[in-house]
Amino acid sequence: MTRGTATLKADRFRRRKGLSRAGECLLICLLSFGLLVVEANFPAIQKVRGIGELILVPVQATVRLFSGGFRGVQGYFRDQSSLMRENRELRTRLLRQDVDLQQMAVLKTENEELRSLHTLNAQLGSNNLTAETLPANPDPSRHRVTLNKGSRQGAYIGQPVVGSGGVVGQVTRDYLVTSEALLISDASHALPVMFERTGLRAIALGTGRRDHRLLLPFVPSHADVIQGDTLVSSGAGGLFPAGLRVGVVEDVRNSPAEAFLEAFVSPSANLESPRQVLLLRSEPLPPAGEPGPANGESPGAAAAGS
Amino acid sequence: MTDGAVARNYALVGAALLISIVPLPRLLDLWQPPWLAVALIWLVLAAPENARLAVAAAAGLLQDLLVGSPLGLYALAATVLVFLAANMRPRIVSSPPWLRFLLAMLILAAYLGVVVLIGGWFGYVGSWAGIANSLMSGGVLILIAFLFLKV
Numbered sequence: 001m002t003r004g005t006a007t008l009k010a011d012r013f014r015r016r017k018g019l020s021r022a023g024e025c026l027l028i029c030l031l032s033f034g035l036l037v038v039e040a041n042f043p044a045i046q047k048v049r050g051i052g053e054l055i056l057v058p059v060q061a062t063v064r065l066f067s068g069g070f071r072g073v074q075g076y077f078r079d080q081s082s083l084m085r086e087n088r089e090l091r092t093r094l095l096r097q098d099v100d101l102q103q104m105a106v107l108k109t110e111n112e113e114l115r116s117l118h119t120l121n122a123q124l125g126s127n128n129l130t131a132e133t134l135p136a137n138p139d140p141s142r143h144r145v146t147l148n149k150g151s152r153q154g155a156y157i158g159q160p161v162v163g164s165g166g167v168v169g170q171v172t173r174d175y176l177v178t179s180e181a182l183l184i185s186d187a188s189h190a191l192p193v194m195f196e197r198t199g200l201r202a203i204a205l206g207t208g209r210r211d212h213r214l215l216l217p218f219v220p221s222h223a224d225v226i227q228g229d230t231l232v233s234s235g236a237g238g239l240f241p242a243g244l245r246v247g248v249v250e251d252v253r254n255s256p257a258e259a260f261l262e263a264f265v266s267p268s269a270n271l272e273s274p275r276q277v278l279l280l281r282s283e284p285l286p287p288a289g290e291p292g293p294a295n296g297e298s299p300g301a302a303a304a305g306s
Numbered sequence: 307m308t309d310g311a312v313a314r315n316y317a318l319v320g321a322a323l324l325i326s327i328v329p330l331p332r333l334l335d336l337w338q339p340p341w342l343a344v345a346l347i348w349l350v351l352a353a354p355e356n357a358r359l360a361v362a363a364a365a366g367l368l369q370d371l372l373v374g375s376p377l378g379l380y381a382l383a384a385t386v387l388v389f390l391a392a393n394m395r396p397r398i399v400s401s402p403p404w405l406r407f408l409l410a411m412l413i414l415a416a417y418l419g420v421v422v423l424i425g426g427w428f429g430y431v432g433s434w435a436g437i438a439n440s441l442m443s444g445g446v447l448i449l450i451a452f453l454f455l456k457v
Contacts, residue, residue: 049371
């Protein structure tokens with residue numbers, strides 16, 4: 001059999017088969033169309049359809065079971081995702097509230113500071129100047145702060161600066177609308193002080209240390225100085241009014257071989273980050289009862305700014 | 307072809323029928339592919355000896371019962387589809403892949419066109435947008451079938 005004959009036979013077969021398929025297709029299409037027409041015009045066929053669907057009930061039940069499982073899995077993931085979303089929202093809210101809470105704590109501290117400043121102001125005379133510190137310290141090695149009140153508002157050089165806890169420092173530069181105050185912890189600052197318990201006088205020198213501690217030099221080694229003693233300003237020198245809290249003795253180093261002891265004082269005022277301060281005008285408090293004789297105070301040692 | 311292979315082919319058509327009534331998530335529901343049509347196209351191309359018009363009509367009739375469409379609608383469409391696919395098969399299998407895909411899409415479009423036109427005539431509401439969605443998702447299925455199933 002040649003190749004051409006074989007192809008011809010295959011074509012004939014295909015055509016014949018195609019024709020029969022076309023006939024079958026036509027028949028089925030007519031039947032289907034007839035079914036459509038019958039269903040559309042004879043509602044009674046719905047009963048037949050009902051019977052057919054009855055047969056399919058197990059199939060539908062199986063599918064429902066399967067899709068129920070699918071929906072369950074889907075629901076699980078949906079619940080999971082909604083829980084995660086909720087968790088995220090709650091975390092965000094918590095963070096926001098945490099920030100609010102922190103601000104609240106800051107406000108509370110500020111409020112307390114302002115209240116004590118107010119009390120202090122009432123004690124020291126009402127014409128004092130309230131100032132706030134500005135976040136500017138050009139030389140970190142020096143302990144000083146910039147205040148938002150200058151000569152225009154009445155700030156002047158040598159003006160005592162007091163915080164809610166006690167003495168902060170003194171104004172060393174007065175610009176027009178700002179001023180610079182040297183803190184008592186600066187290495188160039190000296191402050192005449194007095195022990196509240198014994199009345200012993202001394203000079204508190206700034207150390208320039210980061211912990212803002214003050215040093216009491218030249219205190220005789222036999223002097224009654226103990227840890228926890230409170231120091232107040234003595235009023236000597238006429239710059240700082242007497243009786244202002246300066247700090248608490250934190251450490252006493254007394255060597256029998258030495259003529260003087262060394263005492264370190266922790267300042268009462270917040271020198272790390274003072275916010276609101278009072279600039280005292282020259283109306284000092286009436287000198288507090290100065291117990292005991294003056295002892296250990298250098299006559300010329302007034303508060304000094306460099 | 308063995309009996310097992312025949313059973314497997316018909317099982318595939320049955321599975322397509324079942325999947326077509328599985329409720330999909332809302333987003334995918336709009337893109338419900340014409341599972342039966344794709345399965346029948348695959349059957350015609352992969353196992354033409356099993357792709358009988360009567361089988362297609364029966365499967366279509368079952369789909370009518372399952373989805374609640376007018377009786378005979380999917381039977382008619384499935385019959386037309388198998389007829390077209392069977393007649394175009396020699397051309398399809400000898401064509402390059404892109405043309406093969408294009409022809410399969412043409413057959414699918416004809417199937418969906420029958421469903422919309424005839425269904426619309428008998429009050430079975432179908433939208434052209436839905437048909438377009440079905441055509442696209444069906445196209446994706448056909449691509450997958452051509453790529454991963456032996457055609």
